[in-house]
Amino acid sequence: MNSASIILDDPTWVIVAKGVLVFALCVVLTLLSVWGERRIVARMQMRMGPNRVGPFGLIQALADGVKLALKEDIIPAAADRAVFVIAPIISVTTCFMAFAVIPLTGEVNFFGEQTIMQLTDLPVGVLYVLATASIGVYGIVLAGWSSGSTYPLLGGLRSSAQVISYEIAMGLSFVGVFIYAGSMSTGDIIAAQSTWWNVVVLFPSFAIYVISMVGETNRAPFDLAEAEGELVGGFHTEYSSLKFALFFLAEYVNIIAVSALATTLFLGGPSAPPGLGFTSAWLGGWFSFIWFFLKVLAFFFFFVWLRGTLPRLRYDQFMKFGWKVLIPVNVAWILVVATLRLLTQQGASQFVIAGFTGAVVLAVLGAMTIYDRSKIKAEELANQVGPMPEPSFPVPALPTSLALKEKEGN
Amino acid sequence: MSGESALFWVLAPLAVLASVAMLFMKKAVHSAILLAWVMITLAIFYIALEAPFLGIVQIVVYTGAVMMLFLFILMLVGVDSSDSLVEKIKGIRSVAIFTALAFSLTLITFIARAELGRPSVGLDEANSGGNVEGLAQYLFSDYVWAFEVISALLITAALGAMVLAHSEKSDVARTSQRARSIARFRGKSIATAAGLPGSGVYARNNALDLPALLPDGKPSDLSTAEVLHRRGDVAESKSYQLEGLPKIDDEGNK
Numbered sequence: 178m179n180s181a182s183i184i185l186d187d188p189t190w191v192i193v194a195k196g197v198l199v200f201a202l203c204v205v206l207t208l209l210s211v212w213g214e215r216r217i218v219a220r221m222q223m224r225m226g227p228n229r230v231g232p233f234g235l236i237q238a239l240a241d242g243v244k245l246a247l248k249e250d251i252i253p254a255a256a257d258r259a260v261f262v263i264a265p266i267i268s269v270t271t272c273f274m275a276f277a278v279i280p281l282t283g284e285v286n287f288f289g290e291q292t293i294m295q296l297t298d299l300p301v302g303v304l305y306v307l308a309t310a311s312i313g314v315y316g317i318v319l320a321g322w323s324s325g326s327t328y329p330l331l332g333g334l335r336s337s338a339q340v341i342s343y344e345i346a347m348g349l350s351f352v353g354v355f356i357y358a359g360s361m362s363t364g365d366i367i368a369a370q371s372t373w374w375n376v377v378v379l380f381p382s383f384a385i386y387v388i389s390m391v392g393e394t395n396r397a398p399f400d401l402a403e404a405e406g407e408l409v410g411g412f413h414t415e416y417s418s419l420k421f422a423l424f425f426l427a428e429y430v431n432i433i434a435v436s437a438l439a440t441t442l443f444l445g446g447p448s449a450p451p452g453l454g455f456t457s458a459w460l461g462g463w464f465s466f467i468w469f470f471l472k473v474l475a476f477f478f479f480f481v482w483l484r485g486t487l488p489r490l491r492y493d494q495f496m497k498f499g500w501k502v503l504i505p506v507n508v509a510w511i512l513v514v515a516t517l518r519l520l521t522q523q524g525a526s527q528f529v530i531a532g533f534t535g536a537v538v539l540a541v542l543g544a545m546t547i548y549d550r551s552k553i554k555a556e557e558l559a560n561q562v563g564p565m566p567e568p569s570f571p572v573p574a575l576p577t578s579l580a581l582k583e584k585e586g587n
Numbered sequence: 588m589s590g591e592s593a594l595f596w597v598l599a600p601l602a603v604l605a606s607v608a609m610l611f612m613k614k615a616v617h618s619a620i621l622l623a624w625v626m627i628t629l630a631i632f633y634i635a636l637e638a639p640f641l642g643i644v645q646i647v648v649y650t651g652a653v654m655m656l657f658l659f660i661l662m663l664v665g666v667d668s669s670d671s672l673v674e675k676i677k678g679i680r681s682v683a684i685f686t687a688l689a690f691s692l693t694l695i696t697f698i699a700r701a702e703l704g705r706p707s708v709g710l711d712e713a714n715s716g717g718n719v720e721g722l723a724q725y726l727f728s729d730y731v732w733a734f735e736v737i738s739a740l741l742i743t744a745a746l747g748a749m750v751l752a753h754s755e756k757s758d759v760a761r762t763s764q765r766a767r768s769i770a771r772f773r774g775k776s777i778a779t780a781a782g783l784p785g786s787g788v789y790a791r792n793n794a795l796d797l798p799a800l801l802p803d804g805k806p807s808d809l810s811t812a813e814v815l816h817r818r819g820d821v822a823e824s825k826s827y828q829l830e831g832l833p834k835i836d837d838e839g840n841k
Contacts (some may be wrong), residue, residue: 300719305642308630311651315623318655320618330662337659341652348647361719471817483821 180364181298183284183291191290199276199296199325207429211238214481221485242422255325264323265416265423268316272427274435275309278302278363283457285464293465295364302363306438307344310393315342316427317395317402318414324415332411335492336395338404342499343392343399346385352441353382353514369445372424380512383443385503387479390435393426394498396480398487399495417550418551424487436476437469443470514538591635602628615661623654637710640719784810789827796822 187195203451212235218228227234252261276567287294296485299305314337319334349359358369366375376383392399403411410416412417413424440446447465449457490498520530602625608619626649633642712762715722724732762770771780784807787799796815800808806824808816 191752257614257616260616299639299643300717301639301643304647308643308646308651312627314651314655315658316656319616319620320660324660334659334662337655341655344591344651500725556671 179299180293180295180368181279181360181362184295185300187292188290191287191292191295194287194555195292195294195296198294199281200273202281203276203430203433204426206433207426208238208242209235210433210477211241211425214484215476217478217481218485221482229517236515245422245425246308248418250420253325256415257325257522260319262324262420263548264316264320264550265420265427267319268313268427268462269423269430271309271313272430272434273314275306275431276437278305279308279437279441280363280367280432280446281437281466281469283322283462283481285462285465293364299362302352303361303366303438304441306434306581307348307351310340310431311570312552315501316424320416320424321412321491323391324412328408328410329412329414332402332404332408332414334406336412337400339395339399340393340495341391342496343503345504346499346507347389349504349511350382350386350389351442352507352511353379355516356518363441363446366442367448370448374443374445378434379443379514383439384485384509385507386439386443390439390498391480392495394435394480396428396432397484398489400489401492401495404489405451406571417468430476432480436473438478439476440469440472460533496562531583563586594631598628598631614674616658619658619661623650626650626654635706637714638718640722719793779809786810787824787827789824792827794820794822796820797824797827798822800824 196198215237216226227237230237232241239371252258252495270339277296278299280293280298282294284291284293291308317340318333318337321329321331324330350360354366354375357375358366360366360369395402402408403413405411408414413421415422449465453468514532520533604627605621607626609618612621613620625722627646630642630645630650633639633645663736672771715721716724720744773775784799785793787793787797787810789797796811798808798821799810
């Protein structure tokens with residue numbers, strides 16, 4: 178019996194209870210992760226972090242939330258009122274929606290009902306997460322536009338370009354997983370990882386997903402949409418009070434959602450790490466929730482670590498990286514995965530598979546050598562042109578083709 | 588009433604309202620949002636009609652990518668003010684009216700031929716091996732040729748747009764940020780390692796050609812651009828200092 182059919186025969190009250198639980202989990206996790214992030218980043222910067230409100234400062238985030246809600250709600254005069262109000266609502270609802278297809282546990286006994294803590298198992302579950310993410314961008318873009326001010330508009334434009342670009346890399350990194358699992362449903366993908374987690378089998382896909390999930394959530398070092406040094410607050414510059422709190426909530430729920438998706442796709446979801454399978458005998462399957470939770474928290478820690486370590490990227494370098502590195506590498510990797518998959522399915526001999534793998538490794542090495550050579554060649558070309566006559570006013574360097582022509586003309 | 592028809596009767600009027608309102612909105616961005624909403628409701632209908640793949644792809648591709656690019660351009664260009672009603676290209680209005688009429692006639696004839704209330708035929712058969720698998724079967728066997736031709740066409744269009752928008756960039760190797768940073772710290776002096784000083788700010792003038800004053804009162808050559816020095820366009824900062832203060836000469840003596 179696969180996970181989709183287990184979920185399908187849930188009675189209504191179980192579905193409602195699950196929905197409430199998932200929602201509550203997201204909100205509580207947000208409060209805790211805001212606190213966690215501040216504490217961890219503080220440690221990394223040799224500070225203490227919030228430690229006054231509650232034990233270890235645990236309810237600092239709650240106190241901040243209450244303060245935020247009680248602040249004055251300002252709508253700028255130049256703002257487009259309706260869109261200004263709708264934007265944060267779009268942002269926050271879509272990121273909660275993404276959680277509907279994420280399995281939080283293995284099979285558990287929920288008040289006498291055998292089920293899985295997952296709202297629904299769509300046959301296109303992973304694409305559904307991508308779809309909610311792409312609607313979520315509307316929140317950011319519309320917030321930027323409706324504020325009626327320059328910085329938010331720039332932030333909104335940046336973020337839409339960024340999220341669209343990184344969504345492509347992200348979508349392509351799913352393809353390897355789909356090919357291996359033979360399905361797009363989260364339940365089937367977890368079932369397909371029973372022997373090896375995808376992080377081992379499909380490491381390049383995993384690496385690309387992790388990079389693009391940071392780009393997708395607008396987090397440091399890719400937080401160009403709200404680069405405070407350049408754009409004040411970016412798209413949420415003009416927002417205050419509860420509306421700002423909604424964006425804040427959306428950002429953290431989004432981080433947790435992409436972490437949960439990474440866990441599902443690459444780290445075996447709620448299944449126990451190798452060698453610890455016996456834990457599922459304890460607590461009747463509920464122990465799997467602990468594994469899931471730990472994996473998600475590990476990703477969250479990684480997010481905070483990145484923020485504490487890396488400076489923000491320059492915008493053009495960031496876009497170049499997405500389009501010229503991540504996407505082509507991803508496409509080449511999908512070709513390799515698809516070929517290997519087909520070879521094993523057709524029952525090709527070990528020699529053929531080993532030969533293909535060797536050929537791929539050689540091709541990668543060859544491509545790298547050619548790339549290095551071409552760099553040297555470009556330098557030689559530059560030397561051939563020689564030092565340009567020092568211009569008396571600042572002009573960009575001419576393309577070599579034109580410069581050579583000019584030299585011949587002289 | 589089944590869940591499906593309840594969904595239909597709630598969402599369908601909203602979709603129709605939104606699509607009609609889209610035509611009458613004054614701001615282009617509002618129209619775009621309403622159109623996005625119509626697309627999302629269509630996607631929900633597809634999913635309710637047991638075509639989950641089509642529904643999700645509709646959202647990812649149309650709402651997430653195409654409509655978003657539309658919005659992007661609208662915001663970038665700022666098409667907000669009311670459109671001009673002057674005919675810029677001669678006869679364009681009559682062509683537009685004719686095309687609109689022809690298109691609506693086609694639509695009306697097709698819709699008029701539809702039969703309502705018929706049970707769906709062949710859905711279970713088509714979805715027997717799973718919705719996605721069934722689609723894949725068609726796309727990569729019967730229709731693989733059409734599929735490939737369309738993707739080739741799209742790629743050609745994308746490449747064409749890139750060629751048209753391309754401008755030749757310098758391929759002369761530039762010193763990297765890293766090399767420049769090292770040079771700054773390993774140079775003769777690290778006095779400027781943190782960056783060059785900005786030009787002067789005075790009560791009566793703060794143009795770029797006015798050198799800043801060093802702590803000892805001398806004008807700093809580094810604070811103005813090299814180009815201005817070559818052109819001899821650097822102004823005297825002395826003349827903009829406040830009067831009544833002890834004057835400082837170039838040597839820094841009072």
